[in-house]
Amino acid sequence: MAKVTFTLNDETVTVDEPLNMRFLDILRKELGLTGSKEGCGEGECGACSVFMDGWLVNSCLLPLASVEGRDIMTIEGYRETKRYKVLENAFVEEGAVQCGICTPGMVMAAENLLNRNPSPSEEEIRIALAGNLCRCTGYEMIFKAVKRASKEGEGLW
Numbered sequence: 285m286a287k288v289t290f291t292l293n294d295e296t297v298t299v300d301e302p303l304n305m306r307f308l309d310i311l312r313k314e315l316g317l318t319g320s321k322e323g324c325g326e327g328e329c330g331a332c333s334v335f336m337d338g339w340l341v342n343s344c345l346l347p348l349a350s351v352e353g354r355d356i357m358t359i360e361g362y363r364e365t366k367r368y369k370v371l372e373n374a375f376v377e378e379g380a381v382q383c384g385i386c387t388p389g390m391v392m393a394a395e396n397l398l399n400r401n402p403s404p405s406e407e408e409i410r411i412a413l414a415g416n417l418c419r420c421t422g423y424e425m426i427f428k429a430v431k432r433a434s435k436e437g438e439g440l441w
């Protein structure tokens with residue numbers, strides 16, 4: 285056990301847990317933030333994505349030790365932004381949510397894309413979301429949702 289302090293959704297947090305504990309488990313089991321999902325647990329599906337110092341990372345691959353002093357944003361923090369509202373509406377309008385396991389990771393990947401490229405082409409959207417797996421939708425509605433968000437959220441990204 286060791287104390288690790290970091291910023292989580294704009295608040296300073298200290299946890300006292302084994303340094304090799306997966307950060308996804310810290311979020312879900314210790315801090316009650318269940319928005320980040322566990323799909324594969326192996327860094328393949330993107331369902332557990334969080335931002336660390338502005339970089340999109342898989343929290344299932346992140347040991348607690350590596351978040352010391354870092355700035356973490358989970359889907360719970362992102363949910364408070366105007367950008368999230370645009371993406372949420374676009375996902376609903378396009379029918380891009382079915383079981384919902386992949387959705388938080390898809391939304392975080394979409395934010396990561398739109399933040400760097402506010403008007404992506406369809407191919408750029410496909411490439412940006414290539415690290416996120418969905419078992420339900422066939423992807424097309426998700427790609428359309430990101431395209432819709434890029435149009436409806438003009439000026440936010």
Ligand code: FES
Nearest residue numbers: 324325327330344
């Ligand atoms: S649960 Fe982390 S990448 Fe799949």
Ligand code: FES
Nearest residue numbers: 383386418419420
């Ligand atoms: S909506 Fe079920 S995995 Fe994507």
